[in-house]
Structure formats: C-alpha cells, structure tokens
Amino acid sequence: MNTGSDEPDEVAVVPDKAETGEGTADDGLGSRAPEFVKRRRALHLSWQVGVFVIGLAVVVAGIIMLPLPGPGWVVIFGGMAIWATEFVWAQLVLRWTKRKVTEAAQKALDPRVRRRNITLTVIGLVIIGVLAGIYLWKFGVVAPWRIKDQ
Numbered sequence: 282m283n284t285g286s287d288e289p290d291e292v293a294v295v296p297d298k299a300e301t302g303e304g305t306a307d308d309g310l311g312s313r314a315p316e317f318v319k320r321r322r323a324l325h326l327s328w329q330v331g332v333f334v335i336g337l338a339v340v341v342a343g344i345i346m347l348p349l350p351g352p353g354w355v356v357i358f359g360g361m362a363i364w365a366t367e368f369v370w371a372q373l374v375l376r377w378t379k380r381k382v383t384e385a386a387q388k389a390l391d392p393r394v395r396r397r398n399i400t401l402t403v404i405g406l407v408i409i410g411v412l413a414g415i416y417l418w419k420f421g422v423v424a425p426w427r428i429k430d431q
Contacts, residue, residue, distance in 0.1 A: 310373075313366045329367050336363035336371075 312319060318328050343356030358378070364371035388394055 310369045332363060332367040336360045339363055 312325070312329075314325060314328050318324050337360070339360030340357055341360075343353050343358075343360060346353035346356055358375075361371055361375055361378075365375045389398075
C-alpha cells in the first residue's frame with residue numbers, strides 16, 4: 282500500500298465518520314424505518330424485504346407503462362423513492378437523478394439553447410409540411426375504400 286511515506290511498515294488509517302463529524306445524520310443516507318423496527322434484526326429484515334417487494338412491484342408497473350398508456354417514468358421514479366426509504370443505493374441513485382434533471386432544466390432555460398431548439402423545431406415542421414404538400418399534390422386525398430363501387 283502506498284501511503285506517501287518511505288517507511289516500510291507504515292499503514293494509512295482512515296478516520297471514522299464519527300471522528301470527522303460526518304455521519305448519516307448529515308448526509309441523510311440509511312434506513313428510515315421506525316426505531317422499534319430497527320432494534321429487532323428479524324423485524325428490520327422483514328421490513329426491508331417488504332419495502333423491496335413493494336418498490337419492485339411499482340417499478341415493474343412503471344416499466345410496463347413505458348410502451349402502454351400511462352406515466353411510466355413517473356411510476357418508475359416513485360418505485361425508486363419507495364426503495365430509497367430503506368436502501369442507500371437507491372438514495373444515491375435518486376440523488377444522481379435529481380442532480381441530472383436539475384442540470385438539464387438549467388441547460389434548457391439557457392436562451393441560446395432555447396433559441397436553437399425553437400429554430401430546429403420550425404425547420405423540422407417546414408420540412409414535414411413541404412413533404413406533405415408534395416405527397417398531396419402528387420397523389421391527392423384518396424379514401425382507402427371505394428365508395429362509388431357500392
């Protein structure tokens with residue numbers, strides 16, 4: 282292990298979070314189960330399993346809603362929020378997601394980006410309009426069934 286020292290038997294020691302003043306109270310990570318649940322290991326484990334199963338059901342419902350009608354992404358993030366009440370990894374994922382969404386919102390509010398997006402949207406709509414006009418000029422509006430033959 283390289284500790285930055287030339288001494289052969291020196292080992293780096295990382296201070297505890299309690300010694301440095303950092304802890305779960307400051308960063309908000311960890312279980313949010315009631316204290317009486319946390320005190321009993323079996324009860325806390327069953328609590329975690331229940332939270333995981335409920336969160337998994339909500340996330341799966343959100344994934345199903347992605348191709349079907351419904352607020353798929355909102356439901357998926359709701360399931361992640363359920364998991365985040367108990368699991369640190371889900372809390373970290375939610376923090377990262379919130380940070381990225383905030384950055385994207387700030388970037389979208391930039392006047393240059395908004396002007397570029399509006400310009401590209403107008404150009405796209407003009408191209409679609411021209412192509413639709415050419416199609417209608419060449420083929421006209423024809424019903425897919427023949428009413429005159431009946």
